[in-house]
Amino acid sequence: MSFTNVSHSIPYALVGLVVVAIASIKWLRVAQREHYVPGYVVRFASRWYFSRESTANTSIAVVLAFAFIAAISRPHSPEVAIPALALGVVAAVFSPVGLGYKGRSSKLAWTRRAKVLYACTLAITAVLSVLAYLANLSAGLATVFVIFSPLLMDLASYVTRPFERRALDPFVKSAAAKLDQVNPVRVGITGSYGKTSTKNYIAQLASESLTVLASPASFNNRGGLARAVNENLLPGTQVFIAEMGTYQKGEIASLVEWVKPNIVAITAIGPVHLERFGSEDAILEAKREIATDASTVVLNVDDKRLAGLADELEREGRHVVRASGTDTAREVSVVKDDAGNAAVYHHQRYLGSTSTPVALSNLAVAVAITLELGVPEEVIGKGLGGLKAASSRLNVVTTEAGVTVIDDTYNSNPAGARLALAQLEAHASQGGKRVVVTPGMVELGSQQYDENRALGVAIGVAATHICVVGLTNRRALLAGAKEGGGRLITLLEFRTRERAVEWVRQNLGSGDAVLYENDLPDHFA
Secondary structure (H helix, E strand, O other): OOOOOOOHHHHHHHHHHHHHHHHHHHHHHHHOOOOOOOOOOOOOOHHHHHOOOOHHHHHHHHHHHHHHHHHOOOOOHHHHHHHHHHHHHHHHOOOOOOOOOOOOOOOOOHHHHHHHHHHHHHHHHHHHHHHHHHHHOOOHHHHHHOOOOOHHHHHHHHHHHHHHHHHHHHHHHHHHHHHHOOOOEEEEEEEEOOHHHHHHHHHHHOOOOOEEEEOOOOOHHHHHHHHHHHOOOOOOEEEEEOOOOOOOHHHHHHHHHHOOOOOEOOOOOOOHHHHHOOOHHHHHHHHHHHHHHOOOOEOOOOOHHHHHHHHHHOOOOOEEEEEOOOOOOEEEEEEOOOOEEEEEOOOOOEEEOOOOOOOHHHHHHHHHHHHHHOOOHHHHHHHOOOOOOOOOEEEEOOOOOOOOOEEEEEOOHHHHHHHHHHHHHHHOOOOOOOOEEEEOOOOOOHHHHHHHHHHHHHHHHHHOOEEEEEOOOOOHHHHHHHHHHHHHEEEEEOOHHHHHHHHHHOOOOOEEEEEEEEOOOOOOO
C-alpha cells in the first residue's frame, strides 16, 4: 500500500478519523458545558482561534487556513497534501493553546448523552472518510475533517438533538404524572438573573409553615426538572418551586406545558444570554412564556419591560402582583433602612428585615410569592431574621488571617456585580486592600465589551486592586479600571483563577477584603 498515493489511500482516510476522535474530546467538553446547543462548539472555537488577546492561536488559525487552501486546491499532489495534512493533525491535537482535554474547572463527564454525541461525531467522520476515499480525495478531505472537527461535532449535535428530546419523553411524562398525583401548589420562576436567589428565599420563608420542594442547583431545564420531580417529590409535599431557564424561544413554554405552575414570577430582564437571543425584547418574549396559564403572576416592576407586561396582563384579567426594590407604594417592596438592612413591606405595612446581603427586588418577588402561598405575614417577618444567601451568591466569611472574603462566583450580571462591589466597600477596613478577582461577564452579545468596561470603571472606583482572570474580557476590564481608578488602582492579570487565588493568599492580611466576582469555566479563553 503506497503512502504516496494521497488520493485513494485507506491510511490517509483513517488519519482524519483517528485525529477527529482525539481532538473531539476537548470539543465535547465545550459542547457539554454549553448544554449541547448546536452551533456553540464552532462559536467557541472561533473565539479561541480569533481572539485579539491570543496571538499564538491566531497564528495557528492562519497556518490552518493555508493548510485548508492547499488541501482543497491540490488534493492529488503528495508534495502539498501530505504537509497540509501534517499541519492539520498537529494543530487539531495540540491547539487551541489553553484549551485542555481534562479541564481545570469543567471536566468532561462521560454521560450517556456525551457518549452518544461523541459516537455520532465519529460516525459522521467515518462516513465522510469513506466518501473521500471513493472520490479519490483521501488526504485532501482528511485535512478538512481535521481542521473542522468542531464543525463535525456541531453537526452531530443537530443530528442527535431530536432523538435526545424523544429519549427524555418517558421521564417527563413520569414527572408530570407524579406532579398530578401529589398535586402541590406549583411555583415557576424565571428571569435573566435572580432566579436561584429568589427560589432560595421562597423555600426558606415558606418552609416555616409548608412542606416545600425546590428544584436543586441549576436543574432548570426539561431534563433537570423532570429528574428533580421523579427523584425528590414526596407525597405530602405542599409546594414545588421550579426554576426555569431558557436559551431560546419555546423552551419555557415546553416546561410550562407539563409543570403547569399556578404562581409564576419573572425576576428581571437584562442582557444575560443576549448573544443567544439577539435583543432584550426577544428575551422578554421568551421569559413571558412562563405566564401562559398561571393564575397569579408576580413581576419585578423596577424593570420597565416587566412593568409594561404587568399592565398588559392585568388588562387581560390576570391577577398580577407588583414587587419592587425601590418603590414602597407597590404591593410588596424591599428597601434599605437606616441601619443598612433590607426592610420588607406589604401594602406599606412593615413585616421585618434582614441583614443578609440581598438584591432587594429578588427578595421582594420572593416575599410576594410566599404571601400568595398563604404564609402569614408574621411568619415571614420572623423568617427574614434568619434568611441565608444562596451558595456562592454574596456569601461573606472572614478567614483566620482576618481577610474578608465575598464569594459571588455564581453571579454574572451587571446588577449583581454592582451589589457585590457595595459589599466590598462595606467590609474592608479603612486603609485595607480592596481586591476584586474577576473574569468579567459573558454572553452579553454586542454589549459585552461596554458592560465589562463599565464594570471595570466601577471596580476602579470601589477597589484598590483588580485581578483580571483569563483573556475573554481582559481589554474591557483593564480599560475600565484605569478610567475609574486612575493611578490609585493596581492592575493585575492572571491566566487562571487558581493563580489569582494564590496571589490573594500571599498578599492579603487582616483588614483586607477580596471579592470573587463570577467564575468562568475554563472552556472560555
